[in-house]
Amino acid sequence: MNLFYISSFILIFLALIGLGVSNFLIFQNLSFFLEYKFYGVNSADFVMVFLLDWKSTIFLSTVLFISGVVVLYSKSYMASDLNSVRFLFLVILFVLSMILMIVSPNLISILLGWDGLGLISYCLVIYYQNVKSYNAGMLTILSNRVGDAAILLSIAWMLNYGSWNFYLYLDFMDKDNMMSYIGVLVILAAMTKSAQVPFSAWLPAAMAAPTPVSALVHSSTLVTAGVYLLIRFSPLLENSYLFKCLMMIGVLTMFVSGLGANFEYDLKKIIALSTLSQLGLMMCILGAGFSNLAFFHLLTHAFFKSLLFLCAGILIHSFGDMQDIRYMGNSVKFMPLTCGIFNVANMALCGLPFLAGFYSKDLILEINLMTSLNALSFFLCYLSTGLTVCYSVRIFYWSFISEFNFLTLINLHDEDWTMIAGMGVLLALSIAGGAGLIWLIIPIMEVVYLPMYLKFLVVGVILAGLVLGILVNYFYLLSTFRVQLKFLDFIGGIWFLPHLATYGVNGGALKMGEKFKSVLDLGWTEELIVLNLERNSRKFMSFYQVMHMNNLKIYTLIFVSWIFLVIMIYISLV
Incomplete structure (x- = not known):
């Protein structure tokens, strides 16, 4: 079982190296374009291309760090599982696929990582091997196959440019009309992988996977791959009609998932719908043309979302694998440390000043006020932010301070220090990660000029969501019958x-x-065709069988007949 510790140490060490490299590339304003040639046949070269710039390295370090923490957490979480080593290898392959996708400026190598994510996510979703897991896995992989087909079609379209290294001609490809076809396919691929409407159904279903996998998938790997791909393609698609459509889809996804989370009782599905809401927010600001801001929220969201899932895993373990929040009351008295960490992550999700989520969410909402966003998108964007606070209050009430509704004889306690250690590191990043990243990603801040009432609009929306969450729970408890x-x-x-x-x-x-x-x-078809064929076939078979069974007599008779015929012909001729 020491494999977990070794893997976790290696991943975290590589993450720290990646963070140092990203700082160097940011301050020196450098990008490394590495090309490895496997072999060449005549004029055709088989090469592998890697791009190391500040975006890929800082995202790489985030993925590796969260993966290391999740592997450390899995050492304790999967301790009683018989196939824990298989689980570890699947997680490592999953992370390697994401790494390949991150550092690829080439659509062919992106497809390798993209398909690897889809295949290994299927293996992880069906890990527990029951009917629910199989159905969820099939829905997950078939939804992602739509995006894989779109990537394959975009590869075929890019043959017209003579190279699949789209990074090399980002500056002039947007002036080509053919780029609109590739743009549609890339956006379709990103929508399926990041579960935007109407491909949102697989994301809550993928909660059939083990909780450490959910923490990894929903924070920095599978669902963020679509957003990252669009960030890479954003110089080609900014200010286009396609990105305006993407902005509307992102806002609609935010609203649908935020509303759905307020009527869900499965703890993991609530957090999954919360991820969907944040992905919608990233797509919205990306569609408005602010790719760096979307990337900033992508990184800050990874810290507190992985922490939320790790805390949810401890709650689920303690309550005997029960995920319904209605059975989880009053756990704050038994698990104060886990509940405290969970609430900090929840507040970071809501955008409470001055936690990690505040720096990106507040900036996104203020920038939205300065863009030419239509009234419906503006209303749904701010309403969804209020709904985030509403379902966070709902989780807090039902899981921590309501009446204890579980079995009388139950042993509730904070888990061992292997789990708590990884969560402690993520807790520090959920508190201070946003403040650190904003200096790296947006070093020169443009001043957002807004009137005072618009500046306080975000805080007002958060407070309104808080009040709404309290009222919803209060009226639910007052109602005598719940139809x-x-x-x-x-x-x-x-x-x-x-x-x-x-x-x-x-x-x-x-x-x-x-x-x-x-x-x-x-019906009659079987009677007229199938059964008649069967009867006739039987008759012919029986006839031929008789012929074969009596073959000696028949051959002798034929031989005698031929001799008799020859004699008769000879007599007639003479």
Whole structure:
């Protein structure tokens, strides 16, 4: 089991090296373009290309650091699992696929990492090997296959440029009309990987994976790959009609997921919908043309979101693998350290000053006020921010301060120090990570000129979400009967997207199969064609079998007949 400690140490060490390299590249304003040639045939060279600039290295260090913490946490979390070494190897392969995707300025090598993420995420989602996991894994991989097909098509379109190294001609490719086709395909690929509407159904379903995997997937790896790809392509697509459409899709995703989280009771699914909401926010500001700001929020979000999942894992372990928040009351008396860390991460998610989430979320919302955002997008963006606070208050109430609703005989306690150590490091980054990153990523800050009431609008939205969360829980407790209305199912189920992604895709095929079965297998077709063929075949087979069984007599008879025929012909001729 020491493999976990060794892997964690190596990942964290590489992350620190990556952080040092990123600082050097930022301050020296450098980028390294590395090319390794495997072999060449005549004029065709088989090469592997790597791009090391400040974006790739700082994102690389974030991914490696969070992976190291998650592997350390998994040492204790997966201790009783029989296949923990297999789990470790899958996580390492997952991280390697993400690394390959991050450092690739070439669509071919991006596809290798992109497909690796999709395949290994399927293996991790079905890790527990039950029907729910298999269904979730199939939904996950098939949704991601849409994006893989889009990447393959964009590779085919890029043949027109003579090279797949899109990084080399970012400056003039945007003036080409053909770029719009590639832009549509790249945005489609990013929407599937980052689970934007209408591809959102797989993200909550992927919660069937072990909790450390969820912490890794939802913070810095799988779901952020789509946002990172669009950040790389943003010089080509900025100020285009495609990015304006992407901004609307991001705002809609924010609103749908934020509303759904307020009607969900599965702890991991609430945090997953929270991830979906933050991805929508990144897509929104990316569509507005602020790629560095989207990248900044991508990094700060990774710290507190991974911490939220690690705390949720301890809660789920302590409550005997129960994920329903209605059974988790009053845990703050039994697990004060875990609950305290969980609440700090929750406040960072809400954008409370001056935690990590505040520096990116507040800046994004203020920049949105200065852009030409339409009224609907503006309203949904700020409403979704309020809904974030609302479901955070809801988690806090049901998990920590409500009445204890679980079994009478239960041993609730903070987990061992292996788990707490990794969470402590992420806690420090969730508090101070935003302040440190803003100096690196946005060293020269442009002044955001806004009136006083707009400056305090973000704080007002946070307070309004807090009040709304308290009122929702209060009225829920006052109600004597709770009818599950279809409308609430509609809101909590991400607007029927899970049904559309499952029954909507395969429902028609299954119904057609049922009709074919009733017509062909159970109707007159079988009687007229299949059974008649069977009867006739039996008759012919029996006849041929008789022929073969009596072959000696038949051959003798044929021989005698031929002799008799020859004699008759000879007599007639003479």
